[in-house]
Amino acid sequence: xxxxxxxxxxxxxxxxxxxxxxxxxxxxxxxxxxxxxxxxxxxxxxxxxxxxxxxxxxxxxxxxxxxxxxxxxxxxxxxxxxxxxxxxxxxxxxxxxxxxxxxxxxxxxxxxxxxxxxxxxxxxxxxxxxxxxxxxxxxxxxxxxxxxxxxxxxxxxxxxxxxxxxxxxxxxxxxxxxxxxxxxxxxxxxxxxxxxxxxxxxxxxxxxxxxxxxxxxxxxxxxx
Ligand code: E4P
Numbered sequence: 001x002x003x004x005x006x007x008x009x010x011x012x013x014x015x016x017x018x019x020x021x022x023x024x025x026x027x028x029x030x031x032x033x034x035x036x037x038x039x040x041x042x043x044x045x046x047x048x049x050x051x052x053x054x055x056x057x058x059x060x061x062x063x064x065x066x067x068x069x070x071x072x073x074x075x076x077x078x079x080x081x082x083x084x085x086x087x088x089x090x091x092x093x094x095x096x097x098x099x100x101x102x103x104x105x106x107x108x109x110x111x112x113x114x115x116x117x118x119x120x121x122x123x124x125x126x127x128x129x130x131x132x133x134x135x136x137x138x139x140x141x142x143x144x145x146x147x148x149x150x151x152x153x154x155x156x157x158x159x160x161x162x163x164x165x166x167x168x169x170x171x172x173x174x175x176x177x178x179x180x181x182x183x184x185x186x187x188x189x190x191x192x193x194x195x196x197x198x199x200x201x202x203x204x205x206x207x208x209x210x211x212x213x214x215x216x217x218x219x220x221x222x223x224x
Contacts, residue, residue, distance in 0.1 A: 001177045004163065004185035008032045008043055010050075012188035017050050019195075024053035026107070026129070026165065026185040028085065029060060041078055048079035056107045056127070058085035068095035076104045083126060085109045088116045093123050100124030107163065112140075114148040121158035129185070131166035132176070142166070143175045150180040170194045 004024040005016050008031040016022040025047050037043045044057045057078070059071040068091055072084040076099075084099065086092040087110040096106045100123060107127035108120035112135055120128040130149060132142030146164050153160060163183040164176035170193045176184045186194070 002183045006185040008035045026056040054083045056083045056085040065091045065094035083107045097123035117149040121160040127161045129163045129165040133166035133168040147179040
């Protein structure tokens with residue numbers, strides 16, 4: 001399972017890129033707004049220059065399929081690794097279907113059911129993003145939806161990749177990997193939580209302490 005970072009924060013993206021574990025980025029209008037960066041295109045271009053993998057950037061015009069297609073062509077032209085994120089609606093599916101025929105890669109987002117994911121695969125989306133945390137918040141089993149989608153895609157050999165999104169904590173990531181998601185897109189905080197473990201810190205401190213004792217003993221023996 002690949003790890004994408006779910007953020008529009010340049011510092012987080014730079015730090016994660018240095019770790020070498022991040023294969024792509026997902027953004028959404030809320031994440032971009034949080035950074036108070038005025039120029040959406042500039043933000044997406046900068047991200048795309050830092051991370052060579054797929055960068056999901058969302059369309060903002062959702063009125064009609066034609067409007068989405070127009071917006072999507074524009075967003076896709078910002079960088080070769082940009083994937084256009086489109087909410088799953090009737091207009092979104094119609095647009096994604098037309099875009100697939102043009103070779104524009106899409107990530108169908110705000111997916112909350114296996115049926116929506118089935119339709120995303122039928123229109124030739126490159127990715128589908130089931131929102132695990134938001135489903136859990138609404139009293140559903142978000143990861144069960146991911147598992148259903150993975151099972152259906154596997155049975156019919158759909159090439160659409162499953163991005164487990166709306167990841168809230170490290171165990172979501174473990175469960176997504178066990179469910180067979182192709183990708184988990186995680187906030188920077190969750191990535192840090194995946195790295196850190198108190199026993200790793202305790203182990204490092206103990207090794208350092210033991211090593212100091214041995215070094216001190218060797219030094220005093222050499223001084224005799
Ligand atoms: C994914 O593409 C979305 O940007 C994201 O995972 C949404 O997460 P949230 O439910 O924490 O806002």
